[in-house]
Amino acid sequence: MKKMIVTMFVLVIALMSACSQASKTASPSASPSPSTTPSDAASAEPSADPGKEAPKVAFVYIGVPGDGGWTFEHDKGRQMVEEKFGIKTTVVENVPEGPDAERVFEELAQDHDLIFGTSFGYMDPMFNVAQKYPDVKFMHATGYKTLPNLATYQGKGYQPGYLAGIAAGMLTQNGKIGYVGAFPIPEVIYTINAFTLAAQSVNPDIEVSVVWSNTWFDPATERQAAISLLDQGVDVLANYQDSPAGIQAAQERGVWGMGNDSDMNRFAPETYVTNPVLNWGPYYVEVVQSVIDGTWETHSYYGGFKEGMVDIAPFGKYVPAEVIAAVEAKEAEIIAETFDVFTGPIYDQAGAEKVAAGASLSQEDILVMNYFVKGIKGTIPE
Known part of the structure; x- marks a missing residue:
């Protein structure tokens, strides 16, 4: 019995180690840059590449996924990112538009590489924080202000x-x-x-x-x-x-x-x-891939039926x-x-x-x- 317990313990440790290692090294193969349509990105299957480490990614929501609408769809996209790249993302829910949002984005910028803000009213807070953290990539949904490290995206609703x-x-x-x-x-x-x-x-x-x-x-x-x-x-x-x-x-x-x-x-x-x-997932996968590949550039993306975003x-x-x-x-x-x-x-x-x-x-x-x-x-x- 003791030998069985020891053997099981060793197997569990080995599996935990393998999972931990996979989460650090899993990254997708080459995929389109942000100028490519999200529908193309949806078919890009990730593969392990020890030379490319997945970024630390965060999402900030105006509500909760349980709303059944806007935040629900963004969260489906976030889950697609986790599944494609084998990573765990950070999620901050119920963040009101205003000063509190700026505090949240600043805290996230201290230990994340890529941050998605999913409400129009986050525009100025994200713009302010992006100027302070030029090495962090910021993605703002539905806004119009950009910086070298702040891009915008939205669907042609x-x-x-x-x-x-x-x-x-x-x-x-x-x-x-x-x-x-x-x-x-x-x-x-x-x-x-x-x-x-x-x-x-x-x-x-x-x-x-x-x-x-x-x-x-x-x-x-x-x-x-x-x-x-x-x-x-x-x-x-x-x-x-x-x-x-x-x-x-x-x-x-x-x-x-x-x-x-x-x-x-x-x-x-x-x-x-x-x-x-709205279908955010393929685009989110594409953006994360571009960060991994080192091809991310600021942009203003508008996807419609043809691109598969709406x-x-x-x-x-x-x-x-x-x-x-x-x-x-x-x-x-x-x-x-x-x-x-x-x-x-x-x-x-x-x-x-x-x-x-x-x-x-x-x-x-x-x-x-x-x-x-x-x-x-x-x-x-x-």
């Missing part, structure tokens, strides 16, 4: 947002659609505009009423914002928040509902339509086949680049022309959009 708008336009019976916005920042504004333009492509007389929750994840507040629109008689309700509170309120009223960021079908299966989905969630069980067919047809046009969401003529709420007929907005113009298109009821706060 207006593309699946447009497809969701087609579905909403085909499903509404009274022409009244509601949209609960999160914060009045460009990424939310241009997604609401794309959604509205798409609904109007089905019926030019459709109106989209917008209210703001001024939250990313606050189910109680988001539910009340949704109810305020449902009380106005909207028969399709879209929501930009990370929680499913809005689509759950819609289901209680028997109204079609759409969430955001992740497949939310399970939260309101009786009235769920679809919604934009998608549309599977449709709800009661969505008519003709709606699904129309959405899939338009998705094919976007991927083939034969259709551009923001092609004119486009007018703002006051009727002023913002995009001339036949012209299309540049990516730079989209990313600073600060107006609502014609047909939206609601205002953008200062």
